[in-house]
Amino acid sequence: MGAVLPLLALRAFTETGRLGSLKAAAERLGVTPGAVSQQIRLLEERVGVALFVRGHHGVYLTEAGARVHASLLRGFDLIEKSYSTLESLTLEKSLTISTVPSFAAAWLVPRIGRFSALHPQIEVRVEASAALVDFKRDRVDVALRHGLGAYPGLESIRLMAPVLLPVARPALLAQGPLIDEPADCLKYPLLQDCDRADWMLWLQAHGVQVGDEGRRGMSFEDDLLLLRAAAAGQGIALVQDTHAQEDIDAGKLVVALDKPWPSRFAYYLVSRPETVQRPEVQAFIDWIKAEAANSLPVL
Template structure:
């Protein structure tokens, strides 16, 4: 072949072959669907054969396309790795960490000074969001996520499981009989996170019946997307909240919240460090992973 195939067309071919969709490939490449379609047509014209079969569900690689796709996918991965290595050669390295706002404010940020002292050449950028991020598309090096650890295709390290405690506003508890058993919590509205599972599991773990009329009424309490909002609602006297102990420490110490029962309970979910396998080889990512695992071990 006299002239090399266009790199842009090959990249479009790799993305469409990997995702099975022109639209998904366009989103990954940050271009329009029309631009991707044009590059695929150009490549097919140059090689003189179809590389995809058009189906109702999307695009499927032809036999010829499937034969060359793995090699091209590996080649672009090598280019990405080499490009990242060049960026890492700078004296000042940047590390982008994504996590939820509550975890960032209550746990990560207060400890970051120790990482900065150990690795002053690494600039850490913390992005606080509850949305699920695409580590490659969103240029995120490390995500700290609260879940069950099921993150296919990514390198996952378990950090710690939060301990949940029941808390309430002192004003809500004033003049009320003290809470002596888990069942006593059912006298109050119970505030939830979005999956509304923690209170039911907590009550069951401590042998409190949750099939009574009182339980049904209490469990209909409001739900909040973020633990920070859940804590604020409890402070405002809207009900009892079951929150990670480490998130409520400041409010309890300041008297804005009280722990109504000394029955800490491990949550189903844990915090995980998640990164792409290729990103895990970067020195800055390795340094951050080693440091945060030490911090998580010390916090247990």
């Protein structure tokens, strides 16, 4: 090994040549265009030749720059792949799962101990966030998403489709008007989802013609908040059965009217195709499919 290589300058040169733009290279490297320009200037001074010429639409490789750019590009690609391999060696016995807080608290967390008991050698981490996962950026192996299942470029496995149930605090219903049919729910404050859409759809699905009163009431971004508001006696919440079951079993909530309605979306397990091949991920897929099959309603 000879002199210390100017790796930062070589990387700035390689990315600028690949993208044809100092700004684009800076965004790729997470630095300023000025920093990229400075590294290229230092490299040119060190080797004694010009590597780029400026044009109207960006920068272009000189003859000298073009002679070495392809091999440097392959070299940095090989370095990145090798580093990813080193990272995977430390992560291959771990499993990071991302899902929304309500599903994590109401469905996944009460069950995940059974997976760990079956596979004690796998280190499990659950991340609860409403933000969508970027599999290229985030260190997440599996995401459990509530949607329509269209996730381009990703492996998508349908798990279960929950139904919507109207639930409330027992004391609220005991003190208020009787609920014998869906329209009777309008006699109570309605606790709304963030889009104020579920109550309207549920009432219409049961033949109730409803106007603005179907959208009135406090709205909440997450089912956990809806459940807490309902348990506090603030009104009737329309939530997924999988989210409400624990509070129903504990007596904190009761079903106001036994008329469930299938929701438009389902829960999907989503992952990158290459990640699915890992034994740890495949073990989790097999386990959660079995758990979902034992949940009601099932697919």
